[in-house]
Amino acid sequence: MEGRQAGKESKPSSVSVDLQGDSSLQVEISDAVSERDKVKFTVQTKSCLPHFTQLEFSVVRQHEEFIWLHDAYVENEEYAGLIIPPAPPRPDFEASREKLQKLGEGDSSITREEFAKMKQELEAEYLAIFKKTVAMHEVFLQRLAAHPTLRRDHNFFVFLEYGQDLSVRGKNRKELLGGYLRNIVKSADEALITRMSGLKEVDDFFEHERTFLLEYHTRIRDACLRADRVMYSHKCLADDYIPISAALNSLGVQEVNQLKMSFLKLAEFFERLRKLEGRVASDEDLKLSDMLRYYMRDSQAAKDLLYRRLRALADYENANKALDKARTRNREVRTAESHQQRCCQRFERLSDSAKQELMDFKSRRVISFRKNLIELAELELKHAKGGGTQDTWV
Amino acid sequence: MAAEREPPPLGDAKPTDFEELEDGEDLFTSTVSTLESSPSSPEPASLPAEDVSTNSNGPKPAEVVLDDDREDLFAEATEEVSLDSPEREPILSSEPSPAVTPVTPTTLIAPRIESKSMSAPVIFDRSREEIEEEANGDVFDIEIGVSDPEKVGDGMNAYMAYRVTTKTSLSMFSKSEFSVKRRFSDFLGLHSKLASKYLHVGYIVPPAPEKSIVGMTKVKVGKEDSSSTEFVEKRRAALERYLQRTVKHPTLLQDPDLRQFLESSELPRAVNTQALSGAGILRMVNKAADAVNKMTIKMNESDAWFEEKQQQFENLDQQLRKLHASVEALVCHRKELSANTAAFAKSAAMLGNSEDHTALSRALSQLAEVEEKIDQLHQEQAFADFYMFSELLSDYIRLIAAVKEIEEWEAKVQQGERDFEQISKTIRKEVGRFEKERVKDFKTVIIKYLESLVQTQQQLIKYWEAFLPEAKAIA
Secondary structure, eight states: OHHHHHHHHHSOOOOOOOGGGGGEEEEEEEEEEOOOOEEEEEEEEEEEEEEEEEEEEEEEEEEEHHHHHHHHHHHHHHTSSSSOOOEEEEOOOOHHHHHHHHHOOOTTOOHHHHHHHHHHHHHHHHHHHHHHHHHHHHHHHHHHHTTGGGOOOHHHHHHHHHOOOOOOOOOHHHHHHHHHHHHHHHHHHHHHHHHHTTTTOOOOOHHHHHHHHHHHHHHHHHHHHHHHHHHHHHHHHHHHHHHHHHHHHHHHHHOOHHHHHHHHHHHHHHHHHHHHHHHHHHHHIIIIIIIIHHHHHHHHHHHHHHHHHHHHHHHHHHHHHHHHHHHTTTTTTTHHHHHHHHHHHHHHHHHHHHHHHHHHHHHHHHHHHHHHHHHHHHHHHHHHHHHHHGGGOO | HHHHHHHHHHHHHHHHHHHHHHHHHHHHHHTTOOOTTHHHOOOOOOOOOOHHHTTTHHHHHHHHHHHHHHHHHHHHHHHHOOOSSHHHHHHHHHHOOGGGGGOOTTTHHHHHHHHHHHHHHHHHHHHHHHHHHHHSSOOOEEEEEEEEEEEEESSSGEEEEEEEEEEEOHHHHHHHHEEEEEEEEHHHHHHHHHHHHGGGHHHHHHOOOOOOHHHHHHHTTTTSSSHHHHHHHHHHHHHHOOOHHHHSSSSHTOOOHHHHHOOOOOOOOOOSTTTHHHHHHHHHHHHHHOOOHHOOOOOOOOOHHHHHHHHHHHHHHHHHHHHHHHHHHHHHHHHHHHHHHHHHHHHHHHHHHHHHSHHHHHHHHHHHHHHHHHHHHHHHHHHHIIIIIHHHHHHHHHHHHHHHHHHHHHHHHOOOHHHHHHHHHHHHHHHHHEEEEHHHHHHHHHHHHHHHHHHHHHHHHHHHHHHHHHHHTTT
16 A cells, blocks of 8 residues: 555656546446445446556445545645535435335235235335435546546545555544534634625626525525425325225226226226336436436535635635735735735635636536436336327227 | 005195105104104105006006005014004004005104015016116106305305206106205205115115215305315215216106205205214114014025125225225325425426526426426326215215115015015115116226326326427527
């Protein structure tokens, strides 16, 4: 490990010459295993970059290690002017597991068929959650790999290649609390800075972005919550069809007259409807809910960037004032000057990269929405048409 | 005796019948204990057979034979049941026309009802055949609508009046199209009269819609919100279905009470409909006579058909209840889906407003519109779910309860084989008719419901097809 680190440090950063463009570093999660309360992701990397000792390699990582990586980026001053890709959410199978357990405990009033169907539904749900968490973790890594600056991070290489456990434990309660407090302090600080007299936003672009992002973030969070509820209702509806179909079936079986066929066919129809509704629900979930959720987090990351820039501006302003004071007193002017200069540089650096980042954010957002909305509409159409062919039996 | 038994000329009978009806009603509304009043009742309500007897002369000879039987049975009955024997003789002697006696008010004790009704089945059968013949000749055409619920009065005395419109080509009605105003208790009154006359003879009398104290109080108090309008609409639809089912029944259609209900502009206010329905009174009477009956029940050699039918209906009842509960859950969730979709549509619209990329902004607004339309669709579908499916199921659950009543009744009948056969014949026919109706009803509703589902899907297709180009236009 140390040998490799030393090796990396000594090499010149000529990585910017990418022969294959973006594909010089390809990261994916090739496999994932769910154990009792943790998920183990197999992160596979294909790269011709000189940083790595092999062309292709994989490691096993857990959720906490992803969080460690994310936090490392956030705390790194070098990346203060960049939007740090939002951390993937913790894998949460609680709800699903509970439901499976409850089903297992048994309800004698349901038939064997119903039980089998409900079990199938819950298992599918579990699988869907699993797939989603894999996707979220993968997207996080892939964004890092695609970003020209972020991909060159040392911790990132370690994450991708180091064969053993990174010995990163989950945050304990004190650290979690610390995290919450930092957030509160941050918001308070932000509020203070913006009201500080004399702090004028010099750039219209940023003024606009700030207003926009604040509103956008709130509204997308709202939309995401409500989309979740719609998806949940769809799921409930799909689940409702199970007992209905079963009851119709038993009615049909009992009947001896013409109604028999009607009931049985109706039961079959409801079964198909159930599968349909289930698919509609999961598609809405993926294409709409998940997308909204992702951009909610991403817009939060963008807001964080703006805050950092604002903080830098405030620091710059303060340095200016300190310099003026030093000049009037004619004391420690040199220190004040260099401090002011540093702040100025930092601020300008942040502003430049932030501008670029925010524009990238916008285009990324537009592309993603477009793709997902088209796919959503196409899937909805497919489902609606699939349900429409039932009138033939009548 | 025979002379006494001759039926009075129809013309005379009619007005008296109505009077008797009134008395019958009084009896009906008084409690079971006032049996002493029964002897004074000159004539129980008359049968539709009366109408038919104008067409045929069938009933008469049969009566005579029956009377003899009846006497015998009365004798038997007197031995077995001590409750009303003293009153029996006076009735017998005062009885002028057996042709019109078949049905008695249910306040009379069970045994007496049985004895009186003995003559009924034969006449019923005959008359019904005749009615059916007539019906086949005539186009059995009658359409009933219940509409225009209107609040009458104020405060706790307020009630809803519904317009009952009848369109018919049947000759028994004086006009071909007419309408009257009725209130809910009138419907209940009609049901109790019909039930008291026909239930114990083996006819399946469609049950009336249920009373709802909560629902009505809201309406009375004047709460003008969606739940009370929903309640009124639900009730209106239920009343309409109730009447439609009742008139579909060939025998019930001939009943003068039903005709009076549909035709006459003023209906004597049905009192005491609050607590008891016809079936309820039957039950009370049953309980009272139960102890006695137990001693004397003569279960005929197990009629396999009845056993089977009973089991079948029991199963059907269970299944329908299960299905009904599931459909109610479906209705509830669909309503939730509709509300959630509407909320999402709003937030999507807001998001579209914030979005500063024009094309994306427009697409998001379009998405919001699509979702709103879908929400409407869901609402309509929920409506269909409910009115078509769920209500039909609850109607049938109650109908089956009525069928079970008859079968219970049939099990308690303690008579000679002959009359048992009569009633059982009736029941068989009724059950057969019920089954046919049920099949028709369910099939119609299932088809309609499926059509509504298909329609929803087609609308969805339209909406999403319109949205797709907008999404693609995001550049």
